[in-house]
Amino acid sequence: MIRTIRRALLGALPEQVAKILRCIGAPNKFIHFPGATYNSDGLVTRHNADFLRDKLFVESYALARATGMTANDNPAWRHSVVYWAAYKASTLEGDFVECGVNRGSMSRGLIHYVDFGSLPKTLWLLDTFQGLAATHINDEERRLGRVPGGYTECLDAVRETFAPFKNVRVIPGTVPETLSQVTAQKVAYLAIDMNCVAPEIAAAEFFWDKLVSGAVIVLDDYGFELHEPQKRAFDEFAARRGCRVLSLPTGQGLIFKP
Ligand SMILES: C[S@@+](CC[C@H](N)C(=O)[O-])C[C@H]1O[C@@H](n2cnc3c(N)ncnc32)[C@H](O)[C@@H]1O
Numbered sequence: 001m002i003r004t005i006r007r008a009l010l011g012a013l014p015e016q017v018a019k020i021l022r023c024i025g026a027p028n029k030f031i032h033f034p035g036a037t038y039n040s041d042g043l044v045t046r047h048n049a050d051f052l053r054d055k056l057f058v059e060s061y062a063l064a065r066a067t068g069m070t071a072n073d074n075p076a077w078r079h080s081v082v083y084w085a086a087y088k089a090s091t092l093e094g095d096f097v098e099c100g101v102n103r104g105s106m107s108r109g110l111i112h113y114v115d116f117g118s119l120p121k122t123l124w125l126l127d128t129f130q131g132l133a134a135t136h137i138n139d140e141e142r143r144l145g146r147v148p149g150g151y152t153e154c155l156d157a158v159r160e161t162f163a164p165f166k167n168v169r170v171i172p173g174t175v176p177e178t179l180s181q182v183t184a185q186k187v188a189y190l191a192i193d194m195n196c197v198a199p200e201i202a203a204a205e206f207f208w209d210k211l212v213s214g215a216v217i218v219l220d221d222y223g224f225e226l227h228e229p230q231k232r233a234f235d236e237f238a239a240r241r242g243c244r245v246l247s248l249p250t251g252q253g254l255i256f257k258p
């Protein structure tokens with residue numbers, strides 16, 4: 001089967017390859033792309049991927065994976081974007097916030113990458129720690145496959161992962177209801193990864209005025225297949241503020257606060 005697919009892909013243009021892979025439901029990782037430096041998580045490239053061998057990245061990503069993250073694939077490039085954003089934000093005034101934490105892989109990785117424990121900042125982690133809320137999923141998202149729950153309960157595991165860090169606050173419950181518990185007046189880094197529009201836009205609205213100039217919002221699902229409602233909502237959100245979302249080949253989107 002794999003040999004047949006490989007033969008079919010020989011000589012195909014990149015967009016034809018992507019289409020064939022989608023049609024057969026095969027992840028890229030089963031296909032050999034000659035010269036690929038990275039082939040995972042829906043992204044194949046021959047571009048430089050030296051970060052994969054960077055000592056600090058390797059250590060950080062190992063800690064991220066040790067949280068038991070539930071990603072189907074190996075999202076190393078997405079982590080490198082998150083760590084870069086965190087590094088930039090570490091040079092600004094303001095706290096870090098992640099809405100949509102699950103087992104805390106990205107936050108655990110970035111803590112090591114920027115030595116967050118030594119910074120005069122708080123990292124606020126907001127999640128139900130038991131998946132999506134039924135009331136937040138709209139009809140279009142339901143048709144696209146979003147379901148209530150969808151993640152195993154992980155609050156105790158997250159508390160244990162972040163217990164060594166005195167400047168991390170874990171806030172269980174549904175966004176937007178829990179947003180008021182974040183008492184930060186200034187925010188330098190905002191990661192949003194809740195898989196549906198309503199809580200994500202509510203979080204972005206809540207924090208927009210608190211984001212300092214140069215602060216970065218990392219949207220994890222922005223360009224992902226079957227997540228178009230989130231992309232549309234954030235394109236509109238950014239446009240209303242005179243900004244544009246930077247679409248990354250990892251599927252992430254970045255917004256910089258002017
Ligand atoms: C894709 S996971 C987040 C992955 C995480 N960023 C990481 O580093 O691995 C999505 C998370 O969003 C959470 N979530 C979805 N809707 C939520 C809501 N309204 N309030 C709080 N958390 C929510 C889910 O419980 C789930 O843990």
